[in-house]
Amino acid sequence: MLERQELRQRVEAHPFWYHTVDITPTLATPGWFDLRPIVDLMPWPDVRGKRCLDIGTFDGYLAFELERRGAAEVVAIDLEDHLLWDWPPDYPPEMQSRDPGFSGPPKGDGFRLAAELLNSKVQYRALSTYDLDPADIGTFDVVVMGSLLLHLRDPLRALEAVRRVTGGVFLSSDQIDLGLTVRSRRRPLYTLNGSGKDCQWFNFNAAGHERLLFAAGFEVTKRSKPYVIHFNKHPSQLPRTVRNLARRAALRQLTGTNASGVLHQALLTRPRG
16 A cells, blocks of 8 residues: 555656546545536436446546446546547647647546556546447446537537447536526527637537437436536636626526536436437
8 A cells, every 4th residue: 555655746746637536535636627526416326336437537537436436347438649639620739739638648647547546446448439339348327428528529429429338327417608508598509619729619508418418319317406617726717807707696696606617517318219
């Protein structure tokens, strides 16, 4: 068993953490995003004894959460090479090296380090969501995807692949657009970005998130209230403008929190038909 100081040194030596993961009760990875305050707001199914899949795992927070909740087997997938992401054409590879979130070590390195330090049995595979195939990876009782749909050029094709490997339920937690959600609670709305360094394509409201899953062949069985995934070491700091203050007030009214972060909603679904 590693000593406390050695654990801390290994965590601090890793050049980039996306997720904030508790390694010990007194040591957490300095991730950009912190899901710990909201994880229990998600409509989790009972995963005890189940075969589970975490899609777009990055540093593995949701995969380790599935394991912690008693899953019998957890497989986590992601693309290790950030150049294989769905980049807009105006953000070429030579520009991507400037951002520590998109350059540096393979994206699986943080997962592997966290898994080692946690003594986790989660299995990691370098695999695209688009390439999910039951003949290759099998089917799963519980499938989880977090904060990925807005980064996909073809989210419907990805969700159709997810449906092929979903033998039970699918939990989708994704970013929703505050302005569009406030504008319409029932009508599905989205904006198309497809430009720049954030690698964002379709930004949808809460109704749009639900309709996207319906169009891919899922039906919603349970939904969370909107919540904010907290920034931890994330470099984004919004200036105190009138517009940003108004946005903060609307976010507080919708979620009941003053936390700085990204608005999300989670939907528990099952294949329909």
